[in-house]
Amino acid sequence: PVKEKTLAMIKPDGVDGNYVDVIKKTILDSGFSITQEVELQLNEDTVKSFYAEHASKSFFSNLVQYMTRVTHPESFLTSGPVLIMVLEKENAIADWRALIGPTDANRAKETHPRSVRALCGLDSQRNCVHGSDSPQSAAKEIMFFFEKSSSGFVSKHDEL
Ligand code: DAT
Numbered sequence: 001p002v003k004e005k006t007l008a009m010i011k012p013d014g015v016d017g018n019y020v021d022v023i024k025k026t027i028l029d030s031g032f033s034i035t036q037e038v039e040l041q042l043n044e045d046t047v048k049s050f051y052a053e054h055a056s057k058s059f060f061s062n063l064v065q066y067m068t069r070v071t072h073p074e075s076f077l078t079s080g081p082v083l084i085m086v087l088e089k090e091n092a093i094a095d096w097r098a099l100i101g102p103t104d105a106n107r108a109k110e111t112h113p114r115s116v117r118a119l120c121g122l123d124s125q126r127n128c129v130h131g132s133d134s135p136q137s138a139a140k141e142i143m144f145f146f147e148k149s150s151s152g153f154v155s156k157h158d159e160l
C-alpha cells in the first residue's frame, strides 16, 4: 500500500480554544502519523499566498484577518498562532478531508456530528482546521511550509 501525505492545519480558533491535544489524538487514533509539525504566527502575505485561489471571494479579507490578527480589539475573539502538520498514511488526503467534515462548521454539526469541524468549529470561516483537497494541493501546500534539508524536512517560515 502506497502512503500519501497531506497538509493539516489547526487554525487560530482551534489553537486558541485548546483543541490541539484532542485533534492530535483524533489524528493518531485514525491511523495517521504526524511526520512534520511547526507552530507559526502567520502574517498577511503568507495567508494571502496560501489562500491565493480565494483572492476574488467576498470573504477573502475576513479570512486573512482571521488567520493573521493577534487580537481583535472590537470583539472577544483572538487569532493567534496556527499548528501546521504533515500527516501520512494510505489515502491520507481524502481520509483527512472526511475526518474534518464540511467547510461550514454549522453544517458539519448537522450532517457530520463526529467530524473535527463539528467538534471545534464555529461557522463557515472559523472552522478550526484545514486539509488539502487533492494530491496536487497537498504537494503544493506541503512545499509551501516545508523544505528538504540535510536533517530532513524543515519549516520554511519563522517558528514560534
Ligand atoms: P475548505 O477549508 O473546506 O477547503 P475552502 O477551500 O472553500 O474550504 O475555503 C477556504 C477557507 O475560506 C475556509 O476554510 C474558510 C473560508 N471560507 C470559505 N467559505 C467561506 C464563507 N462562505 N464565508 C466565510 N469564510 C469562508
Ligand code: MG
Pocket (backbone or CB within 6 Å): 133
Ligand atoms: Mg480548501
